[in-house]
Amino acid sequence: MSFPLLTATAVLPAIGAIATAAVPAAQRTAAKWLALLFSLGTLALAVTVLVRFDPDGDRYQLTESHSWIKDFGVRYELGVDGIAVALIALTALLIPFIILAGWHDADPLETGSRRWRPTQGFFALILAVEAMVIISFEATDVFLFYIFFEAMLIPMYFLIGGFGDRAHEHGEKVASTQRSYAAVKFLLYNLVGGLIMLAAVIGLYVVAGNFSLQEIAEARANGSLDMATNTERWLFLGFFFAFAVKAPLWPLHTWLPNAMQEATAPVAVLITAVVDKVGTFAMLRFCLQLFPEASKWATPAIMVLALISIVYGALLAVGQRDMKRLIAYASISHFGFIIMGIFAMTSQGQSGATLYMVNHGISTAALMLVAGFLISRRGSRLIADYGGVQKVAPVLAGTFLIGGLATLSLPGLAPFVSEFLVLVGTFTRYPVIGIIATFGIVLAALYTLVLYQRTMTGPVKPEVSAMPDLRVRELVVVAPLVVLLIFLGVYPKPVTDIVNPAVKQTMSDVQKKDPQPEVEAAK
Helix, strand or coil, X not given: CCCCHHHHHHHHHHHHHHHHHCCCCCCHHHHHHHHHHHHHHHHHHHHHHHHHCCCCCCCCXXXXXXXXEHHHXXXXXXXXXXXXXXXXXXXXXXXXXXXXXXCCCCCCCCCCCCCCCCHHHHHHHHHHHHHHHHHHHHECEHHHHHHHHHXXXXXXXXXXXXXXXXXXXCCHHHHHHHHHHHXXXXXXXXXXXXXXXXXXXXXXXXXXXXXXXXXXXXHXXXXXXXXXXXXXXXXXXXXXXXXXXXXXXXXXXXXXXXXHHHECHHHHHHXXXXXXXXXXXXXXXXXXXXXXXXXHHHHHHHHXXXXXXXHHHHHHHHCCCEHHHHHHHHHHHHHHHHHHHHHCCCHHHHHHHHHHHHHHHHHHHHHHHHHHHHHHHHCCCEHHHCCCHHHHCHHHHHHHHXXXXXXXXXXXXXXXXXXHXXXXXXXXXXXXXXXXXXXXXXXXXXXXXXXXXXXXXXXXXXXXXXXXXXXXXXXXXXXXXXXXXXXXXXXXHHHHHHHHHHHHHHHHHCCCCCCCCCCCCCC
């Protein structure tokens, strides 16, 4: 029996979460180092998965399959394709940076009655989320996926509500109330989506007789499982609704700005760069593969919703006073591009969408973590409270600029390649939507450059005159992300080589081919 590498990759951070939580309360520093050690161990296993994966091999590799709940056809089935491998690597890469960036975010702090939960709990919850996200990317049993898709809400709820951002303009009492509101809103939105998906999961079992993604997809392909049109459409909508909430897609997005505003910057990165990717990943793995005809039926409506997300998110980002809410609305716009690329039903669009998931994770992490370092120094999230930072903290300002330029998809930085592919893939099938979507790029340039101008340039405000530049720990967090943004912007081939075969398989699932160019290239 071969070593269960996929299980180990998901179980190691779970063990780390338990071990970190068990560290005595007085040993806070030991808990931090233990969590970091387990996250680095998980990264090593994720790299091993990446190395052992053969892009030209079987669709699902490193598979594991064991009987679990035999009477209901539930199995413990794991397997990864190129898209899952890329997102597992992204998750495992970001978690150590999230832990390092949040090194002091859960330290005890007393100001009157102001107290925080134990440090150990903060880092244990981060590792617990990592474990659940990774197994969600690995699961090829629909019921197994559903369990962890829902279970990750619990640690995220406590991370948002129990360890919120300490910078608040209205004092601790109001801050506590708003943290609780954001956490409850996050939980309720996602629980409603999950309950609707549960009904669809049960319906799928009634129709197919099992929960195996591969068996159901093969039965659909060879004609031995023929779903009625209306049945397939209702099941698709049940799955898609849950994934659209998680993604998030307009108009199901409203929980995200509250959650990112009230969470600490590292937890905000965990939400949008890691957890939300499960939603867009699941659209590719489950919606398109299990319900190909319904996916094509729903495509026009989804493309319109994605376009609204792009423009709406960018417009609201322009008008934000709060730095973290601006980044949250920018992410809503970016997720619109990802979903648009998925449902454009072209190889360029889906390759770009998958690459966008990776690049958005890196760029958002870079921008939000530097913003978090900035906020921790000044004690305010309000853009108007800053000015002239580049004169007193040039390295901080420089990394903030690179993160911002990546967010607006500047050529030469990683998100540009993915956004370009999404737009090309969309334009070939939906030219009007592709043209309107480019307006989101213009707005991205506006909100990013205005944010930088108002915070980093101009006269130095007295409150930031003594602001220190990035410290060694903070440089260790930011520098690798900046390097990756530049490297993947210039040379995205390592990622595209991994994901493109999986994209071709997905295109085959929905029986779609790329539109032929109207004018042939000159020979």
